[in-house]
Amino acid sequence: MGKSIFEGITDVEHITALIQKLEESSFNFLKVEDQDFKIVIGKNGAIEINGAQNTYGEAFLNPNPGTTPAPQDHFGKVAVGLETQNKEQSLDSEHQEIKKASQENVVYVRAITAGLFYAQPEPGADPYVKVGDVVEPDTTIGLIEIMKVFSAISAGVSGEITEILVEDGQLVEYNQPLISVQVK
C-alpha cells in the first residue's frame, strides 16, 4: 500500500486551506476518501448535487489510487474524487441554478417522475401555489400526470416559494426542478 493521501493533512491549518480552496472554486462539494479517513465539505448546505448521479459515478472512482493519477492541488497530496462532477455536463445551466440555490438556502422541488405537470387541481381552478406562498412539507404544489394517472407533488420542505419554474401542461422530465423554496 502506498502513502496515505491524507499524510500531512490532518492538522487544522491544512483543512482550513482546503475549505478556502473550495470556497474560491466554483465547485460546491468536495469529498476526499482514504482507507481510514474521509473528509466531506459542502458549501452552504450542499451535501450532494445530484444524488442519483453520484451513486453510480462513485462506483467508478478509481479503486486503485495511484494507477490513474487524480487531479492534484497545490498541496500535492489532495485528490478530488469527483469524476462525474465535471463542468462540461449538459445540465450546465442547472448546475448554475443549483449553485445559486445552495448559496441562498434555497432548495428545488423536483419531479419524481417524467410526465405532464399541472399547476392546478383541475382546469379553471386556482393554482395550488404561487410565488411568495409559504409551504409545509406536505403542501401539494402541483400534479404530474402519466396516462391519466395523477400523482400529487409535495413540497417536502417548509419555506417560501421563490420561483415557479414550469408551466401548466408542460412535459417535465424526471428530476426536473419544478419550484424553488427558500427554506427557513
Add this chain to the structure above:
Amino acid sequence: MKISRIFIINRGEIAVRIIRTCKVMGIETILAVSEADKDSLPAKLADQIVLIGPPSPSKSYLNIPVIITAALAMKADAIHPGYGFLSEVPELAEACLANGLIYIGPKPHHIQKMGNKLVSRALAKECGIPVLPGSEKVSSYNEIVGIIDAIGLPVMLKAAAGGGGRGMKIITDKANIKTIFESASAEAKSAFGDGTMYVEKYIANARHIEVQVLGDRHGNVIHLGERDCSTQRRHQKLVEEATAPNISETLRENIRSAAVKLAKSISYENAGTVEFIVDQDEEAFYFLEMNTRIQVEHPVTEAITGVDLVQEQIHVATGEELRFTQSDIVFSGHAMECRINAESPEEGFRPDPGRITLWQMPQGPGVRVDTHCYHGYTVPVFYDSMIAKLIVHGNDRLHAINRMLAALDEFSVGGIKTTIPFLKQILKDEDFSNGRVSTRLLEKVLL
C-alpha cells in the same frame, strides 16, 4: 401516413443506429433517456431528448405510461422500440395504437403469438414446418419423465414465456428432474411473469440458423437471407455471419421458404427473424422461435444485401408496400459480426464497466463498427455489457475472416476489459475457419 418525428425508446448502439437512418431519411429524432444515458452518444446525436426516469430500466426504458405520455407531449408520429426492453412487449404496441402513435414493428397480435413459444410452435406445425420433438405445457416433473421416455435424452426444459436464450435448462439424466423443474418454473415466473414450462429435444451438435423476413400491410413477405449464429456462449450469441456456411443449397432454400411461409401465415408486418435449429448430422431443420423485432445481428444481412433494414422498417410502418420483391434481393459476398462486450474472459466473463481511456476503432474497406462508446465514455453498470458490434464484409468467407482478424487487431480499447482477445481466438479456431460451426464450438475454445 407520413412519419416526420420518431420517439426512440432505447439506448446504446441501437439508438445510434436508428438515429442515423432517421437523419438520412430527414426524420426528426427524439430520444428517451434514463438519467444514466443523458450524456450518451445517442443523446448527443438526437434532435431532442426527454429524460424519462432514473437509470433502472423498469422506471425508464420499460415504463410504458411515461413513454406514451412523453411521445404524445413531444408530438411524435411514431415510436421505435429497438431490440430488448419493450420491443417484444405487446402492451407497448397496443398502447401506441390506442393513442394514435405509429408503432415501428408488427401488430400486437404478432408479438403476442410469437412471444409464446407453445403458440408459435403450434403455428409452425400448422404450416408443416418441422418442430423439435417435444411436449405441450408440462405441469409436473412426472410428465417430463414420460416425455423423456418418448423422445429420449437429452432434453431442454424451457419457459413458454422465455426467449433469447433465457429460461432454459438442459436435462441430461432423470435424476434431479423434480428439483430442476421446480426451480426453473419459479425462475420463469419471476423473470417472465409466467412459470409455464415445456420440453424440447436437445440437439447437441446443432447449428443456429435464422432467417431475416420483412412483411408489409398488404400481405407481401420476403426473406433477406439467413444468418448463422451458432457461435454462442451460454446461449448468448458472440459471432454471427451471413450467409450460413457449409449447408446444402437444398437445406438453405428449405429454411428460407419455411420462414417466409410462417410469416405469411400470420400476415406478419415489419422486420422479424425466424430462428431454426439445424441438426447437421441429419441435415434436418426445426423451428425454434420467431423474434418480432429488429435483431442485434441485422448488420450482416445489410452487408450482403445492401438493404437498410431500419429504413425498410420505417417505410413499412407508414403503410406502404415493400419496396422489393424476392427477386430484387441479391446476395453478395460474406459478412460477419463480432459482439464486443465489456467483460473479462479470464475472470469468467465478469462484466467490467468503467471509463474508457483509449478507444481506437478499426476502419477500411468492408469494415463497420456499430457502437455508442467513445474515448472518455463511462460504460454504465445498469445495462448489458455489449459495447460494440464489429461487422466485416468480404468477397467470400475466408476474406471476411481475414478482414475480421485484422479489424480485431486494430481495435484498441483501454480502461475496461473487453472480449476482443477471446473473439480473435474464436476466429482463429480451426473448426471455425473451416465453417464447422456449432453451438458447442465455444466449449472447445474455452478449454
